[in-house]
């Protein structure tokens with residue numbers, strides 16, 4: 001039985017808790033932690049028996065095999081090292097890992113303590129193939145994110161590229177695209193060489209992420225059109241499904257994909 005702790009009782013956290021209860025075998029949600037008192041109360045009502053708290057120390061007094069972060073970049077920075085000293089960590093707020101110092105500290109603590117850091121593919125597709133391709137040379141990696149012009153606060157009658165530059169710069173200017181840009185960077189060419197294009201489309205109804213990678217293996221192109229999450233329209237539904245899938249990879253005997 002995999003004993004799981006959850007940080008963040010928001011859209012993704014609640015979906016994971018439901019999935020742990022209903023559709024993942026050999027897993028138990030032991031405890032949850034959220035800094036917002038209201039979220040703690042709601043979660044306690046919904047998931048009776050899960051020890052839910054607004055104190056990180058109380059949360060960490062439990063025994064876990066895995067902690068899932070579904071909270072914020074700040075949470076990864078504040079608690080990541082403590083958690084990895086004790087157990088394994090799955091990170092949803094991958095944008096935090098474009099901070100080179102934080103990233104290398106977390107990897108160092110994980111290695112020292114023989115822990116694992118799990119990063120789900122989130123709202124994009126193709127990470128499996130790029131991971132394999134990275135064993136040899138990758139020449140270029142580009143993420144094109146197309147969003148409804150309204151959500152980018154852009155007034156335009158036609159499709160308009162509003163940014164083209166490094167992933168490192170993109171995550172500073174478009175914090176809402178930060179996780180996808182960071183996950184692609186981490187698996188391919190890093191924040192300085194991975195390119196990001198942001199397009200405002202007046203006719204688009206959904207967020208779309210296209211990935212284009214060229215390397216010694218050949219070429220990968222993927223396009224993912226995401227439906228937003230009802231509970232939090234800034235989050236794509238696929239991101240939560242990808243976290244559920246990763247938990248299943250950990251607990252099930254069969255693990256398909258790189």
Ligand SMILES: NC(=O)c1ccc[n+]([C@@H]2O[C@H](COP(=O)([O-])OP(=O)(O)OC[C@H]3O[C@@H](n4cnc5c(N)ncnc54)[C@H](O)[C@@H]3O)[C@@H](O)[C@H]2O)c1
Pocket residue numbers: 007008009010011012013033034035036039070071072073074075078092093094120121122123124179180183231232234235236239
């Ligand atoms: N990897 C991806 O592709 C991907 C996709 C979507 C969202 N995300 C990220 O996953 C995270 C969760 O997304 P969500 O839609 O569930 O967000 P949400 O806002 O619905 O929920 C986040 C919850 O975490 C809590 N929280 C925030 N900071 C905290 C802290 N320091 N300590 C404890 N609790 C804290 C908040 O109170 C809130 O209840 C976000 O950081 C989001 O950017 C990643």
